Amino acid sequence: MRVACVFVPLFPLAARLRSEPDLKGEAVVLVEGNGNAARVVAASRSARRAGVDAGMTLPQARALVPKLLARARDRESERAAQEAMLEVADAFSPRVEDGGEGVMYLDLDGIPALSGGHKGRPDDPNGAGTGLVPARDPGPERALGRDLIAAVEKTGLPARAGIASSKLAARVAAGLPDSPRVVPPGEEAKFLAPLPLARLSPEIGISETLGRWGLRSIGDFAKLPPGEVESRLGSLGRRLHASACGRDLRPLEPRLPALCLSEGLELEWPLVALEPFLFVGHAALERLTARLDGLGLACRRLELTMTLDPDGCDARAMALPAPTRDVKTLLTLVRLELEARPPGSPVVGFTFAAHPDKPRRAQLALFGAPALSPDRLATTIARLAALLGADRVVSPRAADGHRPERFASSGYEPPPPPEIARPPRAGRGLLAVRVLRPPVELEVMESPGDPGGRPVRVRSARDATPEIAGSVRVAAGPWSMEEGWWSDVPAARDYWDVELAEGGLYRLYRDCASRAWFADGVYD
Numbered sequence: 001m002r003v004a005c006v007f008v009p010l011f012p013l014a015a016r017l018r019s020e021p022d023l024k025g026e027a028v029v030l031v032e033g034n035g036n037a038a039r040v041v042a043a044s045r046s047a048r049r050a051g052v053d054a055g056m057t058l059p060q061a062r063a064l065v066p067k068l069l070a071r072a073r074d075r076e077s078e079r080a081a082q083e084a085m086l087e088v089a090d091a092f093s094p095r096v097e098d099g100g101e102g103v104m105y106l107d108l109d110g111i112p113a114l115s116g117g118h119k120g121r122p123d124d125p126n127g128a129g130t131g132l133v134p135a136r137d138p139g140p141e142r143a144l145g146r147d148l149i150a151a152v153e154k155t156g157l158p159a160r161a162g163i164a165s166s167k168l169a170a171r172v173a174a175g176l177p178d179s180p181r182v183v184p185p186g187e188e189a190k191f192l193a194p195l196p197l198a199r200l201s202p203e204i205g206i207s208e209t210l211g212r213w214g215l216r217s218i219g220d221f222a223k224l225p226p227g228e229v230e231s232r233l234g235s236l237g238r239r240l241h242a243s244a245c246g247r248d249l250r251p252l253e254p255r256l257p258a259l260c261l262s263e264g265l266e267l268e269w270p271l272v273a274l275e276p277f278l279f280v281g282h283a284a285l286e287r288l289t290a291r292l293d294g295l296g297l298a299c300r301r302l303e304l305t306m307t308l309d310p311d312g313c314d315a316r317a318m319a320l321p322a323p324t325r326d327v328k329t330l331l332t333l334v335r336l337e338l339e340a341r342p343p344g345s346p347v348v349g350f351t352f353a354a355h356p357d358k359p360r361r362a363q364l365a366l367f368g369a370p371a372l373s374p375d376r377l378a379t380t381i382a383r384l385a386a387l388l389g390a391d392r393v394v395s396p397r398a399a400d401g402h403r404p405e406r407f408a409s410s411g412y413e414p415p416p417p418p419e420i421a422r423p424p425r426a427g428r429g430l431l432a433v434r435v436l437r438p439p440v441e442l443e444v445m446e447s448p449g450d451p452g453g454r455p456v457r458v459r460s461a462r463d464a465t466p467e468i469a470g471s472v473r474v475a476a477g478p479w480s481m482e483e484g485w486w487s488d489v490p491a492a493r494d495y496w497d498v499e500l501a502e503g504g505l506y507r508l509y510r511d512c513a514s515r516a517w518f519a520d521g522v523y524d
Helices: 011-019 045-049 058-064 075-090 138-154 167-174 188-192 204-212 218-222 226-244 274-295 327-340 374-388
Strands: 003-007 028-032 039-043 069-072 096-098 103-107 160-164 261-271 298-308 312-324 347-357 394-398 407-411 433-446 455-460 469-483 491-500 505-511 517-523
Touching: 003 138, 003 167, 011 028, 011 039, 011 075, 011 274, 028 058, 039 058, 058 069, 069 261, 075 096, 075 103, 075 138, 075 261, 075 274, 103 167, 138 160, 160 167, 167 188, 167 226, 188 218, 204 226, 218 226, 261 274, 274 298, 274 327, 274 347, 298 327, 312 327, 312 374, 327 374, 433 505, 455 491, 455 505, 455 517
Parallel strands: 028 069
Antiparallel strands: 003 103, 003 160, 028 039, 096 103, 261 347, 298 312, 298 347, 394 407, 433 455, 433 517, 455 469, 469 491, 491 505, 505 517
């Protein structure tokens, strides 16, 4: 198995600079702790050139660099940066392992770009008969490593890459200056042999124990009998010995894809006003939408979690009418939400979480005006909800009932375009009724000898629109309807379809309680 390792040097500092790109090029240190007891965790290149190193106190570092900028370690920025790295790796391989702290491993077996990279050894052109593994042309693997580095650097993180047949060899190769570094298949043990024991395991106790045995390098440890090592160090010793020999006893453990993407920041100073918060939130939303764009997704629901001073938390959720990646739209939703309901306390940290969905496709018009984009639609609906209230922005739906004017309301959501263009339905001579709302009150002359009250002549009431007047030429009915008899205002009506001699086909009804006539619709 061929494994690629991507490694970000000084990952905590790199993650912080990704959240605050304006600090790149400055003398910056990342600290843990408070006041004069704060210790330097990582330092930028310009600070290291001045003598600042990890482990110093903040006053010691500022004695060397008076204008040194200090930032606290931000776990939220590190988590978001790690997720951004893993999302980039998902575009290269379906099996990606999260190594933690700026490290990830990719399974390269079966990648089409590397499938044709085998060549025979010079002493055996056919790659057989010698018992050796055929050599692999490092060119495609090195090109893949360069593509990995470039893709990770687009997210704002400096990266190095190493490729080998074991995770340990790939991790060590990724830490070397000449990146990407490719270790040929079968040469992992030779590559690891001259390295110190500290590269074998981050556990200091193991390195000290092996040093007391008189071992100085990984190659010295690999020469020991594996059974003797396991009898003294247990399963950990067996795994370390196999790693020193260039073998992985633990397979690559692929991660599960995230259900939502999030970006956030722990602020240096509490924010009270809205505009400064939107300024720092805009950068976080830009990073979030860039990750969505890389995955071919859009935000369907945005969640905002704010950490309040001193010990509070405020969580909001904003649903969008259509998935979007537009930063301006998302920032407008956040502004309207916070203007409607301010947090009430200073904000010291925040996290944006986007629930992804596929972008909605729009039906383009060939000759007519372009349809309203989902991004502008989401912004418009959010503004209406802020002005009128979220309960007043609704969409009408058909209701289960007999009265034609009955309807129900639900949350607005534009219908998606059809996936397949359907041919138009052939006409069958049916008429469509254009409903009149409100119904037009009529003055109707009924047939005196007809017990059903057959209309003979109709005329719309004064100032009514549209004007309806004429003698009834043909009338069909009545169709009685009774609904809501259990309520305070029941409905009992007799419906008629009439054709006037002067032209026009109408649907009328008579209210059985008031004996009043109304025009309910016009047949077109």
